[in-house]
Amino acid sequence: MATSKTGNPVSVEKRSVDWVPHKERHGKARDLGNVWFVGNVNLVAMATGVVALSIGANLIWTLIAIVLGSLFGTFFMAFHSAQGPQLGLPQLVQSRAQFGYLGAAVTVWIFALVNYWAYNTADAILSGSAINALIPSIPANIGFIIAAVIASVIAIYGYDQIHAVNRVLLWPSVIVLVFLTLGVFARGSFPAGAFDIGNFQLAPFMTVFVIIAGFQLGWSPYVSDYSRYLPGDVGVSSTFKWTYLPSALSGVWVFGLGALASSPDGTLSPIAAFKTVGDSIFNGLGFVAVFVLLIGLLAVMSINAYGGSLALISMLDSFKPVNPTKKLRMIAVIFMGLTVWFTAAVVGEESFNAFYGNALVFLAYLFTPWTAINLIDYFFVRKGSYVISEIFKSNGIYGRWGWRGNVAYLIGILSMVPFFVTGPFVGPIAQSLGSVDYSIFIGLPVSAIAYLILAKGIDLKKERSLASAEGNLTTKH
Numbered sequence: 001m002a003t004s005k006t007g008n009p010v011s012v013e014k015r016s017v018d019w020v021p022h023k024e025r026h027g028k029a030r031d032l033g034n035v036w037f038v039g040n041v042n043l044v045a046m047a048t049g050v051v052a053l054s055i056g057a058n059l060i061w062t063l064i065a066i067v068l069g070s071l072f073g074t075f076f077m078a079f080h081s082a083q084g085p086q087l088g089l090p091q092l093v094q095s096r097a098q099f100g101y102l103g104a105a106v107t108v109w110i111f112a113l114v115n116y117w118a119y120n121t122a123d124a125i126l127s128g129s130a131i132n133a134l135i136p137s138i139p140a141n142i143g144f145i146i147a148a149v150i151a152s153v154i155a156i157y158g159y160d161q162i163h164a165v166n167r168v169l170l171w172p173s174v175i176v177l178v179f180l181t182l183g184v185f186a187r188g189s190f191p192a193g194a195f196d197i198g199n200f201q202l203a204p205f206m207t208v209f210v211i212i213a214g215f216q217l218g219w220s221p222y223v224s225d226y227s228r229y230l231p232g233d234v235g236v237s238s239t240f241k242w243t244y245l246p247s248a249l250s251g252v253w254v255f256g257l258g259a260l261a262s263s264p265d266g267t268l269s270p271i272a273a274f275k276t277v278g279d280s281i282f283n284g285l286g287f288v289a290v291f292v293l294l295i296g297l298l299a300v301m302s303i304n305a306y307g308g309s310l311a312l313i314s315m316l317d318s319f320k321p322v323n324p325t326k327k328l329r330m331i332a333v334i335f336m337g338l339t340v341w342f343t344a345a346v347v348g349e350e351s352f353n354a355f356y357g358n359a360l361v362f363l364a365y366l367f368t369p370w371t372a373i374n375l376i377d378y379f380f381v382r383k384g385s386y387v388i389s390e391i392f393k394s395n396g397i398y399g400r401w402g403w404r405g406n407v408a409y410l411i412g413i414l415s416m417v418p419f420f421v422t423g424p425f426v427g428p429i430a431q432s433l434g435s436v437d438y439s440i441f442i443g444l445p446v447s448a449i450a451y452l453i454l455a456k457g458i459d460l461k462k463e464r465s466l467a468s469a470e471g472n473l474t475t476k477h
Contacts, residue, residue, distance in 0.1 A: 013158025016324040016332075017314050019388050020088040025231040029238040031163055032081065035226050037246035038166040039219070039303065040254045041173040042296035043126040044119070044356075047270035048215050049258020051357045055211070056204035059194035062259050065205045069212030070251035076371045078244035079379070080220045084227025085234040086384055089391070090310045091224040095370070097386055098377045098451070099409070100402025101394045105318035107406055109311050111366045112221040116308030117339060118359040119218065123301045124148055124344035125352050126270060130294040133271050134287065144344045151301030152337040155309065156330050159229055162306060165299050169292075176292045177253055179285060180277050184260040187280035194263060206437045207421060211357070213440060214364025216251055220371050222307030270352075301340075308336040321394075354423070361422050368440050369412030372447035373405050381455045387466045397463060404454040412447030416440075 015024075039045075053062050080091060087094055092112055095104040128143030138146070154161055193199055227239055261273040271290060278286030309332035316322050347355050378384060390396035418429040421437035430437060 011160075012156060012326050013160065013329070014326050016326070016329040017090050017093050017310050017317065018324045018392075020229055022088075022232055025085075025088070025229055027163070027230050029085075029227075029230065029234050029242045031167075031230075032227055032239065032242040033246040034166040034170045035163060035303075036081075036219075036223075036243050037250045038169045038173050038296055039300055040247060040250040041169075041177060041293065042123075042254075042300050043130055043270060043274070043290075043293045044122050044297060044300070045215070045251070045254045046258035046261070046274060046293065047122075047126060047352070047356065048211065048360065049255040049260075050262045050270050050273060051258075051353055051360070052208045052211055052255065053259040053262055054353065054357075055207050057201055057208060058196060058199050059190060059259060059263050060197055061200055061205050062208055063256050065208035066212050066255045066259065067252050069209040070216055070248050070255060072209070073213030073216030074244055074248040074251060076375065077216050077219045077223050077247065078240045079375055080371070081223040081227050081243035082236040082239040083378055083384075084224035085230040085232055085239055086236070087224075087386060087388070088228050088232065089224075089388070090228065090314070091220070091222050092311055092314055093391060094224075094378075094386070095374060095405075096391050096402070097382065097398050098373050098402055098405035100399045100405070101396065102318050103399075103401040103403075103406050105315045107409060108221070108370055109315045109318075111363075111370070112311045113308060113315070115218055115221055115363050115367070116304045116311065116336065117343065118363060120151075120301055120304040120308070120336070120340040121343045121347060122352065122356045122359065123151075123297055123304065124340050125347060125349055125355075127294060127297050127301065128344065129349045130271055130290055130297070133275065134291060134294070140349060141345050144341050147298060147301060148337040148341040148344075150298050151305050152333050154299070154302035155305035155333045155336075158306065158326075158329070159226065162226065162299070162302055165302070169296055169299060172292050173250075173296055176289050177250075177257065179281060180257055180261070180274065180289055181253075183277040183280045183285070184257065187277060190263055203421070203435045203437075207361075210364050210421075210437050210440055211360045212251070212255055214360050214367075215255075216247065217367055217371060218360075218363050219247070220367060220374075222303075222310070225307055225310060226303070305333050305336050305340075309333040312336065318394075358423055365413070365416060365420065365439060365443070368416065368443035369409045369447035372412065372444045373408050373451045376448045376451050377405075377455070380452065381458065382460065382463065385464050385467045387463060387470055389470060390466070397466065404451065404458070408447055408451035408454055411450040412443045415446040416443040 095108045127147035128140040131143030132140040275286035278289035312332045416439040418427040419439040420427040
């Protein structure tokens with residue numbers, strides 16, 4: 001966003017979906033640590049742990065599934081983050097290289113918009129309820145509006161503001177997590193069999209794994225949006241490290257706390273559970289904990305609103321070229337905020353668990369083939385060599401429809417359907433396997449292999465020659 005190498009969090013970002021010139025790059029890879037640690041320290045992330053425990057596994061196996069799912073999903077998300085400094089592009093714009101100028105708009109970006117909408121709807125529901133819990137005179141439906149407005153304002157200011165907010169929230173978030181952890185064990189009162197390692201049930205264990213992996217994978221469509229302003233000489237390994245370690249750590253910690261907080265009877269609402277845990281240390285700490293988690297939730301809502309606005313602009317640009325000004329991005333952010341507020345008002349807190357649980361599972365399914373195709377293309381097919389200017393051309397070398405990416409995606413998603421395990425639908429193979437969800441483990445390799453085979457026809461020599469000629473767009477000066 002910034003016009004200097006230091007960045008300015010109090011000025012409105014002037015760019016949206018366009019390439020970031022090297023003279024505007026700033027920051028260090030470790031700056032990502034703040035964003036991706038704090039990104040999970042909020043009410044909805046903790047509610048993910050509450051939902052996970054409600055699936056049916058006992059507490060110890062829910063916690064194990066949480067750890068493994070977080071480590072697994074974050075692995076792919078962090079490799080997407082590593083693309084940001086190398087390309088200087090929003091994540092979804094880069095998808096044009098695999099899915100085509102129009103193909104990305106009707107395949108990837110629609111799913112991405114659903115991703116932003118679903119997560120921010122869940123965020124708005126809990127933030128409205130949290131505001132009501134903190135200030136009873138403010139009804140939850142008014143709280144939805146307040147939350148959407150605050151998040152939209154942060155998103156309008158853009159990249160540097162989002163980084164600045166998360167930098168400020170880092171240590172308060174760590175302190176709250178420490179106190180809540182102490183509160184969970186100080187309260188005790190775990191149900192009988194909660195830690196019975198012998199009581200293993202594969203079906204709920206795998207569903208929890210998919211939900212948690214899907215939550216972390218859900219960052220993938222926009223994770224590099226928050227690394228694309230880093231200098232071009234920031235390496236893949238450092239970007240990966242400063243994304244993976246903070247996000248995986250906070251994910252395990254926060255999801256686990258959610259499960260532990262609701263474990264006495266499994267019926268506490270997320271906000272009631274966290275408030276009770278805080279107050280178990282001393283009265284009033286629950287209020288403070290919910291307040292800090294609410295602030296964290298507003299920060300992550302701004303991330304979703306920002307990413308959603310970029311996806312929306314990218315879609316518009318694919319059908320009719322637009323001038324990617326800050327005014328257009330502001331309009332897109334406001335549109336996203338209004339859509340989220342309306343949906344949150346319709347769903348309401350009483351339907352939160354059902355809405356959010358299904359959203360997590362379906363989003364995991366939708367993005368599994370995309371993440372495989374995108375990463376295979378970047379690291380194994382084109383090996384990071386892209387012609388940036390061609391990505392913005394409707395009739396460029398990457399084509400309008402990118403049939404290879406779309407066919408591989410279709411093959412991948414169809415291979416997963418028989419393994420789906422959801423409320424409304426359980427696939428036939430999953431039924432025969434006792435409703436155990438193996439879909440991610442099918443979709444990832446099938447999509448990757450399909451794309452590798454189809455990509456053999458790409459004229460990589462020509463593309464690399466064009467990328468080399470483009471010169472300063474692919475190297476730092």
